[in-house]
Structure formats: C-alpha cells, structure tokens
Amino acid sequence: MAVISSTKNLEALSLTFVAEFDAAVDRVWEIWQDPRQLERWWGPPTWPATFEDHDFVAGGTASYYMTGPDGEKARGWWRFTAVDAPNRLEFDDGFADDRGEPVAEMGTTHAVVTLEHAGDGRTRMTVHSIFESEDQLEKMLEMGMEEGLKEAMSQIDGILAEQRRP
Amino acid sequence: MVVDQGSAPDIDKVFQALADSTRRDIVSRVATSEFSVSGLASLYAMSFAAVQKHVAVLERASLVTKEKRGREQIVRGNHEGLAKARSLLDGYEALWRQRAGLIVDLLNEKQA
Numbered sequence: 280m281a282v283i284s285s286t287k288n289l290e291a292l293s294l295t296f297v298a299e300f301d302a303a304v305d306r307v308w309e310i311w312q313d314p315r316q317l318e319r320w321w322g323p324p325t326w327p328a329t330f331e332d333h334d335f336v337a338g339g340t341a342s343y344y345m346t347g348p349d350g351e352k353a354r355g356w357w358r359f360t361a362v363d364a365p366n367r368l369e370f371d372d373g374f375a376d377d378r379g380e381p382v383a384e385m386g387t388t389h390a391v392v393t394l395e396h397a398g399d400g401r402t403r404m405t406v407h408s409i410f411e412s413e414d415q416l417e418k419m420l421e422m423g424m425e426e427g428l429k430e431a432m433s434q435i436d437g438i439l440a441e442q443r444r445p
Numbered sequence: 446m447v448v449d450q451g452s453a454p455d456i457d458k459v460f461q462a463l464a465d466s467t468r469r470d471i472v473s474r475v476a477t478s479e480f481s482v483s484g485l486a487s488l489y490a491m492s493f494a495a496v497q498k499h500v501a502v503l504e505r506a507s508l509v510t511k512e513k514r515g516r517e518q519i520v521r522g523n524h525e526g527l528a529k530a531r532s533l534l535d536g537y538e539a540l541w542r543q544r545a546g547l548i549v550d551l552l553n554e555k556q557a
Binding site: 289298301307319406408419420 | 534535
C-alpha cells in the first residue's frame with residue numbers, strides 16, 4: 280500500500296498527501312526531475328501530461344499541457360521556488376492560455392514536496408498543496424476524472440444545486 | 446438549505462472570516478449545537494454588539510446561518526459552506542491516489 284495518509288484542511292484549502300515507495304530517495308527524486316518520467320504519472324491516464332519545458336532549478340519554470348480524450352489541450356505552468364536535490368522541491372502551479380501565458384485570475388497552487396528515507400530502501404514522499412481558490416481546484420478536477428472523482432464532483436453539483444434554489 | 450443569494454461560498458470571504466480566533470471559536474461551537482447571539486456574547490469578554498458583528502462576518506462567508514426566533518437571533522453552523530471545499534479536496538486526494546499508483550508502476554518498471 281503506497282498511500283500512508285491524506286490530511287485535508289478545509290479552512291486553508293490544502294491537502295497533505297503522504298505515500299511510501301519501495302525505492303531509494305534518489306530514484307524517487309528522478310520522477311520529478313526527469314520530464315519524461317514526470318509525464319508518466321502527473322496527468323491522469325485519460326489526460327496525459329506533456330512537458331515542453333522543465334527547467335528544474337530554483338527560479339526555473341516548466342510548461343506543460345494535458346491532452347483530453349477528444350484531443351483538447353489544457354495548458355499549465357510551474358515555477359520552481361526551491362529545488363534541493365534529492366529531498367525538497369517547492370513550486371507554484373497554475374493554468375496557462377493557448378499560448379502558454381499564465382492565467383493569473385485562476386490563482387496558483389503552491390506545492391511543497393519532501394522525500395525522506397523510510398528505512399529498508401523505502402522513500403516517504405509528502406506533498407503539501409495549498410490552493411488559492413475553489414475555482415482553481417474545481418477546474419483542475421475537470422480534467423481526467425476517473426470514477427472516484429466523478430462521484431466527488433456529482434456531490435458538488437448536488438450542493439451547488441441546493442444553494443442555487445431560491 | 447438556502448445559503449445566500451444563489452452564489453457558491455466565496456473562499457476569500459471564508460479565509461477572512463476564519464482569520465479571527467473568536468470567529469473560529471464561534472464556528473466550532475455552532476457546528477454541533479445552536480446558540481443565540483446573546484448566548485454567544487456571554488462566552489466572550491466583549492460586547493453583544495461586537496459578537497453580533499463577528500456573527501455577521503461569518504454569515505456573509507456562508508459559514509453560519511442566523512434566524513430570528515422570538516426576541517432571540519439563533520446562530521447555526523452552515524455545513525454546506527465548507528462542504529464544497531471538502532468535496533473538492535476529496536477529488537484532489539483521489540487524483541493523488543491515482544498518481545501514487547502510477548508512480549508505483551513506473552518505479553517497478555524501471556527496476557525490472
């Protein structure tokens with residue numbers, strides 16, 4: 280079982296996700312560092328990600344797009360704010376327009392990733408994500424929803440329908 | 446339950462509302478049972494008017510609802526106010542679970 284814990288803070292709109300992998304810290308660092316490996320897991324299978332740029336240094340940026348089932352593209356960007364190999368990575372993540380320009384009004388997600396030895400050659404990865412707005416989170420979830428996500432979204436629709444009632 | 450004039454809770458208002466310790470305390474108290482504004486006022490070393498103001502901020506953020514009952518104003522937690530944030534974060538957690546599964550596949554493959 281890879282997932283250790285998942286902690287939500289509703290007030291701060293944040294998620295702390297902890298997983299353990301049966302691989303060394305250096306090896307797990309590679310899945311963030313190498314864009315070809317990152318592409319294998321960042322996007323859901325129905326919305327695979329393609330990283331066009333991946334300047335993996337503090338102050339560097341990445342640009343990527345995710346391709347939906349009908350060929351539609353959703354663009355995004357990262358800005359690395361800390362890259363301390365192989366233990367810590369921080370970046371801002373936001374949406375971009377068709378030309379790859381950041382869409383400021385959607386807000387950004389700040390992510391802090393830490394990798395630690397967990398004994399027996401295992402690595403514990405903690406990802407702390409803070410969202411600026413519900414809209415941003417909602418839009419992110421529209422891409423590549425699997426069954427579990429669909430269920431969560433229909434729950435939201437139900438709440439919104441209830442709220443819209445006069 | 447009617448939350449407000451038909452818009453989803455505004456997260457900025459929620460953040461602002463929860464930035465104050467008295468207001469956070471009010472939210473946690475009214476989440477489990479209802480209180481009158483005067484009942485709440487008796488809990489804090491501040492005036493009725495000050496507590497009423499705090500309640501109004503929470504009400505605007507859709508975190509509580511206020512209802513007149515006789516001469517009292519009854520304050521209740523508005524669970525829908527935070528329900529959207531919860532469902533969205535549930536969805537995001539599901540996304541990370543899926544990513545963790547894909548990472549496991551990737552790591553296994555490279556080791557082989």
